Amino acid sequence: MTAPLTPHEQPSTPSYPSASGLPTEGLTEQERMEFGPELKRGALTALVVAVCGVVLGLLWLWLAPRIPLVSDGKAVYLKDSEGEQAVGADGTFVLLGLGMGALTALVAFWRCRRGGIGIVLGLAVGGVLGSLLAWRIGVWLGPTQDIVAHAKQVGAKKVFDGPLDLQAKAALLVWPIAATLAHLGLTTAFGPRDPQPPQGWDVPLPPPPQ
DSSP states (O other), rough: OOOOGGGGGGGOOOOOOOSSOOOOGHHHHHHHHHHHHHHHHHHHHHHHHHHHHHHHHHHHHSSOOEEEEOSSSEEEEETTTOOOOHHHHHHHHHHHHHHHHHHHHHHHHHHTOOOOOHHHHHHHHHHHHHHHHHHHHHHHSOOOOOOOHHHHHHHHHEEEOOOOOOSSSGGHHHHHHHHHHHHHHHHHHSSSSOOOOGGGSSSSSOOOOO
């Protein structure tokens, strides 16, 4: 049997610092402390992106093709039954959503190159809110939704513009998807790189026991 070791002779387990230079035991607490600022960045990003929906709504109202309607005094019909103006309005919204997604992702990356989950969530949530705001602005400021009253006002056999609306509501998701994908691509291509840990053969060996 061997004699018990004294407290001074107990083998000690080396404590290696984390990549950030902080003890690993405090990593969870550090993540907790960083959650607050990350949440604030995400909320601010979502707010700024959502406000940009006003610009998208005005551009959609300006660029979307109008749907010509005509009334015979009893009913309202499409002036051109084979026209694609309704599809064109959806396509215009999709193209504008792609542009706004790329633009907001570029600005967010320029402001915060290291990214983070808060920025990504802010772009996604803000893109959804901005698309909803743009859609409602286009509907509110566009031609009236009361087609019957509008037809009576302009008179029979007179052409008037139909209401502006989205036929495919999936177009509302184009902006947030484009923003998150564009931000992911920018972060991957141009974002800062994490320091690489030393290779196993670069670590110096401990001195031999005396």
